[in-house]
Amino acid sequence: TNLPPGLTFDPATKEIKGTPTQAGTYTIPVTVTDANGNTVTSNFTVKITDPLVLPAATLANGTTGTVYPTQIIPLATGGSTPYTYSATGLPPGLTFDPATREITGTPTQAGTFTVPVTITDGDGKTVTTNYSITVVDPLVLPAATLADGTEGVLYPTQTIPAATGGSGSYTYTASNLPPGLTFDPATREIKGTPTQAGNYVVTVNV
Helix, strand or coil: CCCCCCEEEECCCCEEEECCCCCEEEEEEEEEECCCCCEEEEEEEEEECCCCECCCCCCCCEECCCCCCCEECCCCECCCCCCEEEECCCCCCEEEECCCCEEEECCCCCEEEEEEEEEECCCCCEEEEEEEEEEECCCECCCCCCCCCCCCCCEEEEECCCCECCCCCCCCEEECCCCCEEEECCCCEEEECCCCCCCCCCEEEC
């Protein structure tokens, strides 16, 4: 009697089986009766826990040489306490604190890193969830000296240097160009025929 919901007892084979549906600790009295009607009862204990789960999460990207924004691995659920956390595969320069579940530090190497975090519960059950951290080099747009031009004369096409670091594709914009000149963000070229003399500081953003 008093089996966890979802479990059944087969008196012929003395087997308890099934799929439990409710967590809890259950005391199960099992009674045996012999041919003369004599009985004896023993209590057995079954502990049912919810599945041990370490939720997925999206961790922030980092930049080499820059303090990483502290990330906290989600709290595990299910199983039985206490929980013990461990992590491997962190980007160089980052560390994991199993007590606070925090990833901190300053990354020193760019790349995309898979970080397996393992949770062990009080019953010794374990589950591992993989998290991803992408570290990029600092975004840099190199300085350059652009050619001078002459009002009313075709300007010698100038190409802004390509950016480095950062992540994904780059988008360029330019402002304060001399009247008559244009900037092509796809080719990074400044070209045209200037129509007004002056000294211009051209700001290019990536």
